[in-house]
Structures are given as structure tokens and as C-alpha cells.
Amino acid sequence: LCSDSPRVQDGDAYPMEASRHSVNLRIAMLKRRPFGNTGLQVSELILGAGYVGGIVIHADDETRRTLMRRLLEAGINWIDTAESYGQGASEEALGWLLAELPEDNRPYISTKFRLDTDRLDNIPGQIETSLKGSLDRLGLERVDLYQLHNPFGQDGFDIEHVLGPGGVCDCLDKLKAQGLFDHIGFTALGNVGQCKRLIASGRVESAQVYYNLLNPSAGRRMGRDWPTTNFDNLIADCQDHGVAVMNIRIFAGGALASPEPHGREAPITANADVATEHARAERLLTVLPGGQGSRAQSAVRFGLTHPGISGVVLGLAELSHLEEALGAAAMGPMANDIIEGLQPFWDSGLAD
Numbered sequence: 270l271c272s273d274s275p276r277v278q279d280g281d282a283y284p285m286e287a288s289r290h291s292v293n294l295r296i297a298m299l300k301r302r303p304f305g306n307t308g309l310q311v312s313e314l315i316l317g318a319g320y321v322g323g324i325v326i327h328a329d330d331e332t333r334r335t336l337m338r339r340l341l342e343a344g345i346n347w348i349d350t351a352e353s354y355g356q357g358a359s360e361e362a363l364g365w366l367l368a369e370l371p372e373d374n375r376p377y378i379s380t381k382f383r384l385d386t387d388r389l390d391n392i393p394g395q396i397e398t399s400l401k402g403s404l405d406r407l408g409l410e411r412v413d414l415y416q417l418h419n420p421f422g423q424d425g426f427d428i429e430h431v432l433g434p435g436g437v438c439d440c441l442d443k444l445k446a447q448g449l450f451d452h453i454g455f456t457a458l459g460n461v462g463q464c465k466r467l468i469a470s471g472r473v474e475s476a477q478v479y480y481n482l483l484n485p486s487a488g489r490r491m492g493r494d495w496p497t498t499n500f501d502n503l504i505a506d507c508q509d510h511g512v513a514v515m516n517i518r519i520f521a522g523g524a525l526a527s528p529e530p531h532g533r534e535a536p537i538t539a540n541a542d543v544a545t546e547h548a549r550a551e552r553l554l555t556v557l558p559g560g561q562g563s564r565a566q567s568a569v570r571f572g573l574t575h576p577g578i579s580g581v582v583l584g585l586a587e588l589s590h591l592e593e594a595l596g597a598a599a600m601g602p603m604a605n606d607i608i609e610g611l612q613p614f615w616d617s618g619l620a621d
Contacts, residue, residue, distance in 0.1 A: 298344035299598055304579045305513030307452055307474050309413075311347050311377070313573055314598055315515060315580040316340055318350040318359045321522055321535055322584025325362050326355040335588060337366050340376065343595050349477075349515065349582055351381035351418055352403050360406035368408055378407060379414035379475075379515075381456065384437075386424040393440040400449060414475060415441065415450040420459030420537075428463040431455075431472075438472040454513070457487075458537060461501050468506045475513040477582070478503055480575070482557075482568055483521045483549050484538060485615065488575050496618045498538035504577040513579040516572045520584065524550040525568040531586065549619045556614050558607055565590070566597035574602035 301310040316336075318325035324336060340348075350359045360380060367375050382399035384392060400415065417437055419426050431437040441453045454475030457464040467473055479500060480487040487500035507514045520526040522536060524546040536542055554564060561567040572581040583594050 299595075301344075301346075302579050303513075305474055305507070306511035307513065309377070309452075311513075311580045312345045313580055314343075314345055314569075314594055315347040315349055315582045316345055316376075317517070317582040317584045318348055318363060319354045319584055320359075322586050322590075324585045324587065324590075325350070326358045327586075332588060333362060333366060334369070336585075336591065337370070339588065339591055341370075341374065343591075345376065347377040347379070347580060349379045350407075351383075351416075352399055352406075353381070353383055353418065357402070357406050360403055364406050364408040377413040378409065379416060379454070380407070380412055381416040381418040383418040384426065384430075386419070386426045389426065389430055392430065392435070392437055393443075396437065396440050396444070400444060404449070411448055412450045414452045414454050415444075416454040416456060416475070416477065417441075418456050420456070421463035422460035427460070428466050431467060432470055438470075442472075454515075456517075457500075457503055461499070461503065464503060465501075465506050468503075468510050468512050471510070473512060475515060475579075476503070476507055477515045477517045478507070478578075479518050479538065480504065480516050480572060480578070481519050481521045482525055482553055482571050482611070483546060483619065484541075485571075488577070489615075492616050492618075494618050495615075497540045504575060508577040514577055516575075516578045516581045518584075519568050519572045519581050520565060521546050521550065521568075525553075526565040526590075552619065553611075553614060556611065558610065561603060561607065562597055562600055563593060565593050566600065567603070569594050569597035570600060570603040571608065573598065574605065574608060 299312045299314055302313055304311045320326060325333060348363060350363055352360060363378065380403045382396055384395050388395060404410065417431065421427055429436070444450065445453060452474045453472070454477070455467060455473050456477040458479065468476060478487050484497055486495060487503040490502055491499055504514055523531050528551070536546065557567060561570060569581060572578060585591055
């Protein structure tokens with residue numbers, strides 16, 4: 270997929286193809302935001318094709334086709350996946366869905382690789398194998414963004430494996446030069462200091478950042494008693510260095526979207542098991558003023574408020590969830606005074 274495709278430069282992306290599917294349908298195209306310093310413009314909502322939402326992996330084929338049609342109609346121009354999502358099932362599904370679209374009407378595609386930390390003596394070989402597998406499953410010759418998925422500081426993996434000679438970045442630079450992808454990114458999880466080092470290095474162009482109403486620490490300074498992972502205002506670091514931010518876990522694994530666990534939760538922050546996150550969400554709702562939309566819409570609108578976020582990544586289980594998110598975007602970002610009014614809740618350590 271070429272970075273000078275009409276879908277990038279034309280603010281009315283997909284006008285012809287979208288119109289074929291939009292008879293008697295009033296469509297509000299989503300706003301676009303700069304994707305860091307890449308020159309790309311990304312829709313403020315991004316489809317996350319992962320396991321927790323699961324619609325790309327688990328839905329029937331017609332539902333997936335309808336999903337793709339509605340994405341294009343609404344102006345969503347980015348889908349994010351990974352080789353690990355459904356053990357390749359997400360990429361495979363996207364492969365045939367993309368094949369049904371004209372090349373100039375396809376959304377941006379980003380995917381991710383995860384290194385086996387027992388084989389860090391062969392980082393280039395691992396990345397090359399992962400990339401080939403992803404491209405084969407996606408049916409593409411290149412992707413727009415290729416991202417490291419490993420969290421820092423876990424299983425012996427650290428920043429030196431990324432920035433050191435012969436490490437991840439050196440390998441990715443070579444593969445990028447071969448035209449296999451256009452941009453390099455990473456998932457900013459694990460050791461926050463090491464995430465900040467990578468952001469400041471100039472070697473990556475995007476970061477997937479955890480940010481939501483239950484853990485806004487990537488977007489503001491938190492108190493000393495903050496009870497879960499503190500991302501130490503990571504979005505500001507991204508802004509300072511022109512690194513795009515893809516806002517992940519906007520629904521906190523589902524706790525902010527529904528009062529009932531869905532069974533696919535996979536907590537990725539400290540002291541945040543499923544029951545704890547749901548309890549925190551219920552407490553939040555008691556202090557969040559009315560008029561913000563549904564609980565899921567409140568979560569999306571919160572993410573849209575931060576100017577450093579390029580796009581909010583949506584994990585969806587049903588088509589109705591997409592419509593709900595589009596409704597949130599139509600409502601616009603949450604008002605800053607509403608957000609500031611939540612500071613006492615955050616200062617309390619998410620307590621009553």
C-alpha cells in the first residue's frame with residue numbers, strides 16, 4: 270500500500286466506493302488527525318482487529334463484510350492487527366476482506382510481531398519470518414506500519430535489544446528500505462522509562478499507548494498513591510518527538526463498555542484484574558456527570574479529547590458497537606471541564 274494513495278491525501282477518502290453502499294443512508298465522515306510526523310492523516314477512530322473485541326476473528330463472513338462496508342462509509346481509514354491475534358486468524362480474515370476491495374479503496378493496515386525471548390540471539394531472523402507470515406496472511410506486498418509487540422522489561426527483553434547494534438530497529442530499518450512497510454512503531458507497554466527512551470530515539474514513528482478513564486496516566490501526572498501502572502504522561506513524550514499515538518484499551522478491556530464481563534478480558538496493567546476494573550468502572554460512573562452518552566460513548570469521547578492522540582483504537586464485538594462508537598465521535602470530544610472534574614476520583618486512587 271503506497272503512502273501517496275488517494276485515501277491519504279484526499280479529505281473525502283472513499284467517496285465513490287462508499288456511495289455505492291450508502292443509498293438512503295446519511296453518513297457523517299469522521300474527522301482526520303495527523304499521524305505524528307509521517308504526513309499521513311488517520312481517522313480519529315481506528316478498528317482494532319484483536320481478540321478482546323473479536324469481531325474480525327469470531328464473526329461470520331457476512332458480518333465481517335458488513336463491518337468493512339460500514340468502516341468505509343464512515344471514513345474509518347485504518348485497521349490495526351497483529352500476528353498473535355487469533356494465532357493469525359485476524360490477518361487471514363483481513364486478507365480476504367481486503368482482496369474484495371479495489372486497491373485504492375483499502376484502509377491503511379498495520380500489524381505487529383512478537384519476538385520469542387528465548388531466541389533473542391536471532392532477532393533479524395525472527396522479524397523476517399514474522400513479517401513474511403503476516404504479509405502472506407494479509408495477501409499484501411507491504412503494510413503501512415509494522416510494530417514491535419513485546420513489552421519492555423519482561424522475559425529478559427529490554428531496550429538494548431531494540432536500540433543496540435543488530436537489534437530490532439536496525440533490522441526494521443533494513444526491511445523498510447526494501448519497501449516491505451512504510452513506517453515503524455511499537456506497543457508502549459512494560460517499563461515506561463524504556464518506552465520513553467525509544468520514543469526519544471527517533472527510531473520509531475508511532476506508539477500504541479494505554480489510555481482510558483480508569484487509567485489516564487499516559488495523558489496526565491498522577492499522584493504518588495496511584496494504584497495501577499503509571500504511564501508517566503507518555504503521550505506528552507510522543508508529542509514532543511512527533512510520534513503518533515494510537516490509543517489502545519479505550520474500554521479498559523470492556524469494563525468501561527459494559528457492566529458484565531464478556532469472557533475475553535486480558536488485563537495488561539498492574540493491580541487491574543477483571544473484577545477490580547469493573548468495580549472501578551462502576552465507581553467512576555457515579556461521579557461522571559450525565560449527558561456524556563452511553564458508558565461506552567463516554568469512554569470513546571474521553572480518548573478523543575486529548576490532542577496528542579492520532580486515533581482511538583476500537584475493539585468491537587458486534588456491529589452495533591461500531592454504530593455506538595460512531596455516535597460518540599458525532600457527539601465530539603468530552604468537555605475539558607468534565608474531565609477535570611474527575612481529577613478527585615483519580616487522586617483518590619480510583620476509590621469512592
